[in-house]
Amino acid sequence: MSFRLERRLEVHWWNQALTPVLSILAALAFGAVFLLFEGFNPFTVYKALFEASFTSKFGITDSLTVAVPLILTGLAAAVVFRMGLFNIGAEGQLYLGAIFAAWAGIAIADNLPTVLGVTVVLIAGAIGGALWALPAAYFKAYFGTSEIISTLMLTFIALFLMRYLIFGSHSYWRDPESATFPQGRKIPETARFELWGNTRLHWGLLVAIAIAAAVWVLIKYTSIGYDMNVVGSAPESARYAGISVRRTIMLAILLSGALGGLAGATEVAGRSFSLDPNGLELGLGFTGIVVASLARYNPWAVILVATFLGGLRNAGVALQSLPGERVPVEVSLMLQGAILLFAIGGEVFARYSLSYSRSGKVVAA
Amino acid sequence: MNESALVLTLAASMVAAVPIALAALGELLAERAGVLNLGVEGMMLIGAVTAFQIGDSTGSLWLALGIGSLAGALFASIHAFLSVTLRANQIVSGLALVIFGTGLSTFIGKSIEGKPLDTDFTSTRWGVLADIPVLGPMFFDQDPMVYATILLAIALTFYLERTRAGLALRAVGESPATADSMGVAVGMVRYVHVIAGGLLAGTAGSYLVLRQVPSWSQDATTAGIGWIALALVVFASWKPLRVLLGAFLFGFARRANFWLQGEGVDIPAEFLSMLPYLLTIIVLVVWGSRDLRRKVGAPASLGVPYVRDER
Numbered sequence: 089m090s091f092r093l094e095r096r097l098e099v100h101w102w103n104q105a106l107t108p109v110l111s112i113l114a115a116l117a118f119g120a121v122f123l124l125f126e127g128f129n130p131f132t133v134y135k136a137l138f139e140a141s142f143t144s145k146f147g148i149t150d151s152l153t154v155a156v157p158l159i160l161t162g163l164a165a166a167v168v169f170r171m172g173l174f175n176i177g178a179e180g181q182l183y184l185g186a187i188f189a190a191w192a193g194i195a196i197a198d199n200l201p202t203v204l205g206v207t208v209v210l211i212a213g214a215i216g217g218a219l220w221a222l223p224a225a226y227f228k229a230y231f232g233t234s235e236i237i238s239t240l241m242l243t244f245i246a247l248f249l250m251r252y253l254i255f256g257s258h259s260y261w262r263d264p265e266s267a268t269f270p271q272g273r274k275i276p277e278t279a280r281f282e283l284w285g286n287t288r289l290h291w292g293l294l295v296a297i298a299i300a301a302a303v304w305v306l307i308k309y310t311s312i313g314y315d316m317n318v319v320g321s322a323p324e325s326a327r328y329a330g331i332s333v334r335r336t337i338m339l340a341i342l343l344s345g346a347l348g349g350l351a352g353a354t355e356v357a358g359r360s361f362s363l364d365p366n367g368l369e370l371g372l373g374f375t376g377i378v379v380a381s382l383a384r385y386n387p388w389a390v391i392l393v394a395t396f397l398g399g400l401r402n403a404g405v406a407l408q409s410l411p412g413e414r415v416p417v418e419v420s421l422m423l424q425g426a427i428l429l430f431a432i433g434g435e436v437f438a439r440y441s442l443s444y445s446r447s448g449k450v451v452a453a
Numbered sequence: 454m455n456e457s458a459l460v461l462t463l464a465a466s467m468v469a470a471v472p473i474a475l476a477a478l479g480e481l482l483a484e485r486a487g488v489l490n491l492g493v494e495g496m497m498l499i500g501a502v503t504a505f506q507i508g509d510s511t512g513s514l515w516l517a518l519g520i521g522s523l524a525g526a527l528f529a530s531i532h533a534f535l536s537v538t539l540r541a542n543q544i545v546s547g548l549a550l551v552i553f554g555t556g557l558s559t560f561i562g563k564s565i566e567g568k569p570l571d572t573d574f575t576s577t578r579w580g581v582l583a584d585i586p587v588l589g590p591m592f593f594d595q596d597p598m599v600y601a602t603i604l605l606a607i608a609l610t611f612y613l614e615r616t617r618a619g620l621a622l623r624a625v626g627e628s629p630a631t632a633d634s635m636g637v638a639v640g641m642v643r644y645v646h647v648i649a650g651g652l653l654a655g656t657a658g659s660y661l662v663l664r665q666v667p668s669w670s671q672d673a674t675t676a677g678i679g680w681i682a683l684a685l686v687v688f689a690s691w692k693p694l695r696v697l698l699g700a701f702l703f704g705f706a707r708r709a710n711f712w713l714q715g716e717g718v719d720i721p722a723e724f725l726s727m728l729p730y731l732l733t734i735i736v737l738v739v740w741g742s743r744d745l746r747r748k749v750g751a752p753a754s755l756g757v758p759y760v761r762d763e764r
Contacts, residue, residue, distance in 0.1 A: 126561065174544050176491075227738055234751070236489070236544065237687050237737055241730040244680060252723035374548055381545045418560035425495075425553025429531060432546050436539040 094440060108382065111434035115426035122422065133419055140407050141399035149287035150405075155391075155398030156358065157182070159296040160351035161376025162383060162390040163303050164217075168344040169377070170307075170385035171320030175341055177224065177239025178348035179373025180246035181217035185349025187250060188216025189356040190261055190363040193275030205278035210295070210353045217349015218342045220246060225341035229334040235341065243373070254365050261363045272362030281358040290358035297391060299350065304387040316340050348373060375401070378428050384435075400424055462705070462712035464590040468664065470697075470704030471602050472497070472657035476682035477689070477696045478602075478609060479653030483529075484686055485613065486646035487626040487754040490532050491547030493654050494679025495554025500525035500655030501662045502558040505669040508570055508662070518659045525655015526648050528554060533647040537640050540758035551679070562669050574598060574664045598660055602697070609693040622646060626752030629759040639759050654679070684733040691751065703729040 120130035141151045164178040175181075192212030197205035220242060227233035253259040255270050263273040281290035307313040318326040319336045326333050351372060356363065379397055383389035404420035476493050483490045490496075504521025508514060532550055535541040579593035613619040624632035625642045633639050661674055681703055689695035706728040713720055 122557065122560065126563075176544060176548070223734075223738075231738070233737055236756070237684075238734060240491075240680070241684060241734045241737070244677065244730045245727050245734075248723040248727045252721055256721040256723045371552070374552070377545060377548055378552065381542065416560055416563060418556055418563065421556030422553065422560050423556070425549055425551075425556050428545070428549035429535070429553055432535055432541045432549060433539055436541055440539075 107434045107438040108431060111430040112427055114434070115423060115430040118426050118430070119419070119423050123419070126416075128416070133416075136407060137400070137403045137420065137423075141403035146287060147399075147402070149284070149289040151399035151402045152293055152395060153288045153290070153359065153398075154402045155394045156290075156292045156296045156354050157351040157372045158375060158379050158394035158398050158401075159300060159391055160347050160354065161373050162379030162394050163300055163376075163387060164344045164347035164351065164373075165377045165380035166383065166385040166387060166390055167303060167307070167316075167347065168340050169380055171316055171340055173228070173320070173337065173340060173344075174236045175221065175224065175239050175344045175348075176236060176377060177221065177243045177373070178344070178351070178376045179371065180239070180243030181220045181345045181348030182352040182355075182373045183243075183246040183250045184216040184220040185213035185352025186216075186356050186363055187253065187261065187352075188219075188349065189213035189353035190272060190275060193279035193356065194260070194273055197279035198276045200278055202278050202280075202282070205276070206281060206291075206357055209275070209279045209357045210350060213349045213351075213353020213356070214346040215349065217352065218346040220349070221341050221345025225338045225345070228341060229337040250363065250365050254363060263362070272360070272364050274362045275356065279357060280361055281354070288359070292354040292358040295354065299347070300387045300391050303347075307387070312336075312339065348376070351376070375424070378424070382428070382431050397424060400427075458712045458715040460587055460590055462708050463587065464594070465708045465711075466701060466705040467591055467595055467599055468704075469707050470700040471598050471664075472661050472678055473681055473685060473703055474602050474606065474697055474700035475657035475660065476654045476679060477685040477700060478605060478693060479650035479657070480682055480686045481650075481689075481691055481693060481696060482609070482622075482646040482653070483650035484755055485622055485626045485691060485752055486643045487629060487752050487757065487759070488533070488536055488643050488647050489543045489547065489756045490529065490536075490550070490647060490650060491544060491683065492528070492532055492550025492554065492679075493682050494675055494677070495551040495558075496525040496528045496651045496654035497658035497661070497675045497679045498554045498558040499528045500658030501674050502562040502565075502658075502669060503655075504659030505562070505565060505570060505662045509565060509568065512571070514574065514663060517663060518656065521659030521662075522652050522655040525658060526652040529648050529651020529654070530644075532651070533644045536758065537643045537647070540760065543756050543758075565669050567668060567670060569668050570662065574660075596664065598664070606693040606697040613693065623752075626754060629754055630761075633759070633761060639761075643759075654682075657682070681729050684729050687751075688729070688733045688736050690736075702732075 116130075116134060120134075123130045123133055139147065141147050161178045161182060164181065165175070168175045189209045189212050193205070193209045196208050196212075200208065221239070224233075224235045224238040224242060227238060228235040253261045254272055258264070261272055263271045281292050283290050305313075307316065315326070315331045315336045316339075318329065318331055319333050319340075323333055326336070355372075375397060379390055379393045382397075383393045400420050400423060404417045407417055407420075476497060480490060480493055500521040503524035504517040507520045508517035511517070528550065532543075532546055535546040536543045574596035576594050576596050582593040583589045585593065611619075613623065621632065621637045622642055624635065624637060625639050629639045632642075657678070658675060661678070662669055685696055685699045685703060689699045706725050709725055710720075710722050
């Protein structure tokens with residue numbers, strides 16, 4: 089008795105389109121089991137989740153606010169994962185982006201006009217993220233050191249560095265007024281994104297979408313993007329074609345780091361207005377990997393998936409303030425994980441079919 | 454006074470090392486089979502919350518530890534199915550396990566959050582041996598899990614180096630195609646070791662709630678130990694006995710604050726927390742270059758799904 093995978097000869101478009109939908113439905117059904125077990129009505133919970141994140145007015149704008157950093161960390165993962173390079177440290181690059189962005193906001197942006205101030209903050213964030221990816225990029229390109237481990241380690245170093253700056257010292261980033269409850273020093277108005285009306289949504293959304301477009305152009309229409317594709321799919325051919333594999337690997341990981349850093353900068357300029365370790369310790373970088381994977385590394389799909397997962401994340405928060413039915417906040421995180429697990433499985437079924445034989449011997453397809 | 458603070462810290466480091474070592478030994482088994490499982494933190498959380506529920510309702514320590522371990526194994530089988538049978542991306546699958554494990558454990562642990570647990574592991578004093586300065590408190594006044602962990606590391610070394618099954622395991626991790634042609638069931642070996650890895654991660658999580666912090670809280674219980682375990686496997690260059698030593702070192706880094714403050718040395722806690730990751734990066738960079746890769750011992754097929762007919 090054995091199972092085996094056979095590659096589908098034709099992958100129909102409906103396979104591609106149905107996979108995410110079925111994955112989400114399967115995850116919801118799977119989650120329902122646990123909800124029932126804990127004594128909740130799954131339909132009530134899911135209805136409340138959906139309303140909290142998408143149908144109410146502040147629901148949709150709050151979901152989009154969460155989507156902003158997720159689009160950017162999603163792009164950060166997408167640009168390298170599609171090459172088979174696994175920078176899983178967007179989380180740490182995001183922290184460094186936030187540290188650099190907050191510094192630039194406080195130190196430089198004060199006397200600048202708003203557009204320039206925000207630009208400076210964003211550029212600083214991108215530089216911070218790229219710098220944090222630099223050791224991993226360099227050692228991968230020149231020594232073949234696993235970027236998986238190095239970026240992961242750098243993430244935790246960044247996490248503790250950020251905590252140190254706010255909780256462990258009286259650093260430049262810490263608000264000197266906050267003696268008992270340490271907080272980050274606020275960046276000036278001129279370094280902040282303008283909010284849309286009385287919502288929490290800010291212009292960072294347009295920046296994120298513009299950058300998704302830019303990444304798409306880069307991958308599709310530039311020679312750097314072309315090099316990245318070749319190095320990703322066939323490093324040997326790239327070498328024969330005269331593409332510098334090392335330079336391309338360096339560039340790709342640095343770009344990924346810059347995108348992660350940018351995500352940190354948009355959080356500082358659009359939401360927290362300071363270096364806020366509590367607000368950032370939410371795994372936005374790791375979720376970006378989920379976003380990229382569900383989006384099959386396509387920049388446009390990243391925007392959609394980030395909005396969907398942003399809604400799911402936001403629902404957790406929104407549910408707390410929802411009157412009536414008590415819906416457990418943790419459901420949203422559990423569902424995110426379940427959706428991802430089913431999506432990973434579903435992705436395979438879109439390309440392969442699972443066949444089963446009792447004898448264990450199958451004639452190769 | 455200060456010396457006894459150091460001795461207390463050393464003895465406490467032994468206890469702190471147990472979950473790190475168990476989780477890392479589990480991950481080592483999976484990685485030696487060629488499967489990277491980044492989901493250690495998730496498996497530990499599921500083990501911890503399950504162990505707490507069982508311990509809370511039955512009062513039996515060992516039953517709690519056993520069921521908690523099984524929960525970790527069950528969780529790991531998801532990763533085994535996705536990465537071995539479905540050949541999915543192991544990195545994404547492992548991270549999904551962390552996200553799902555964090556969400557699920559927080560959800561099912563909601564009702565017991567902050568509740569204290571009565572049961573505690575008791576230390577065994579080895580008579581006069583426990584009175585030996587420094588070594589006594591470290592080695593002869595500990596709970597059974599400390600000894601079990603040390604024995605496990607020795608047993609795993611023997612298993613990897615001296616047994617047929619261990620040889621098959623190493624072959625699968627280094628060159629699955631060769632192992633396959635020798636008649637080793639590659640998929641089966643990978644399943645068994647990924648699930649065994651989850652079992653140990655579950656044990657590690659269970660031990661945390663039953664021994665170190667006898668109450669359940671999602672962010673305080675595991676406190677990143679799953680990630681430290683991942684670092685440790687690299688730091689120990691995939692060798693069980695080095696995992697043991699490394700776990701003690703990393704455990705000491707987690708407990709050293711108490712002693713250092715007594716000494717008047719004021720190293721910020723955050724820097725001590727960084728230490729395991731920093732040391733691992735240094736090890737990785739110094740020894741991890743491509744030419745020396747064999748010496749470091751990273752399994753050659755780590756993270757690569759095995760496909761027989763497509764090569």
